[in-house]
Amino acid sequence: MSYPITHDEEMSLSTRAAWLHYGGGLSQTDVAKRLGVTKIKAHRLIGRANQEGIVKISFDGEIAECAALEMKLCETFDLSYCEVVPDLEEEGLPVRALGLAGGRFLSREIANGSNDVIGVGNGRTLASCVRHMPSLNANGVKFVSLMGGLTRNFAANPHDVMHRLAEKTGAEAYFMPVPFFANSAEDRDVMLQQRGVPEVREMAATSPFKFVGIGTAEMTAQTVTAGVVTENAMQDVRERGGVGELIGHFFDEGGQRVQTKLADRTLSVGMDALENSRIVAVGGGGEKIRAIGSILRSGLLNGLITDERTAKALVT
Structure with a gap:
């Protein structure tokens, strides 16, 4: 049985993806591998972190x-x-x-x-x-x-x-x-x-x-x-x-x-x-x-x- 991802979990995942990409220097492909998601999903997660204002010069979002x-x-x-x-x-x-x-x-x-x-x-x-x-x-x-x-x-x-x-x-x-x-x-x-x-x-x-x-x-x-x-x-x-x-x-x-x-x-x-x-x-x-x-x-x-x-x- 699968369970829907909650808003908080999705934001946590987005913040983690952004950290790995911008802070850790990982490519979106490597981010996808690390998080166990598709490359398209990783791209969307990083994009959402930008849209939500999490990514600035530093990272403001909390990772759960x-x-x-x-x-x-x-x-x-x-x-x-x-x-x-x-x-x-x-x-x-x-x-x-x-x-x-x-x-x-x-x-x-x-x-x-x-x-x-x-x-x-x-x-x-x-x-x-x-x-x-x-x-x-x-x-x-x-x-x-x-x-x-x-x-x-x-x-x-x-x-x-x-x-x-x-x-x-x-x-x-x-x-x-x-x-x-x-x-x-x-x-x-x-x-x-x-x-x-x-x-x-x-x-x-x-x-x-x-x-x-x-x-x-x-x-x-x-x-x-x-x-x-x-x-x-x-x-x-x-x-x-x-x-x-x-x-x-x-x-x-x-x-x-x-x-x-x-x-x-x-x-x-x-x-x-x-x-x-x-x-x-x-x-x-x-x-x-x-x-x-x-x-x-x-x-x-x-x-x-x-x-x-x-x-x-x-x-x-």
Whole structure:
């Protein structure tokens, strides 16, 4: 027996088709395959999304499945904001899908004028968010990095996020001219006294809104592959139960902070700064599910932008 498609379901399908076509870069033929409809049907769905005003520069329509996941995540982890983006079946991390959504979100935060300073994390996903942002006037907003920005591998330099933000917005952007992790606790103390570092670190700590990524404690983590953290140091984190990382602080499966040998060498804002800020994280992908769950259970996040498959895993 077949059942008629309701108006809400049809609109949900139209929005998903439009997202896949315009946001994901899929052809109408590929959209039809993904949704299990004919090519003519896919063409009509995309056309309807345009007629209904769903497609502008960004996507305003709610996708029913994603909206339900957003509500569930907010209820489960006490979030005030959540956005779940449709799966584009990217290999590895869903960087493009998250970048589109994160870029749109950050643009709104800049435009609404409620933040005089925005603290920003690093990583591939955040770089994608900035890359997908349109050029816009920062309206006096300043950006500051929440952690040290120097690495041994210049090609993986995380403060490039700050450079791109300054280019896109014309805003002042500050980064800490120190590594993410010092070689020792003594080195950290010396670096924190260098000219300009205390001022930038204080600006980062007091930024009322922080936009961050989420790292893992896996040996394949970007911090390890980029040479920011040694394999031995990350193994110590894992042995102590570390699962997820937020601005250089590690947390176990239950969301409790893990005291590691890295803690005394971290050149980032402290836990007190994280506990007294509005924090929205962007992250997703199979390899980050445990890490994202860990950070969610820490209670530090006010908001999360993630992908559909990750969201489903987090609430099941």
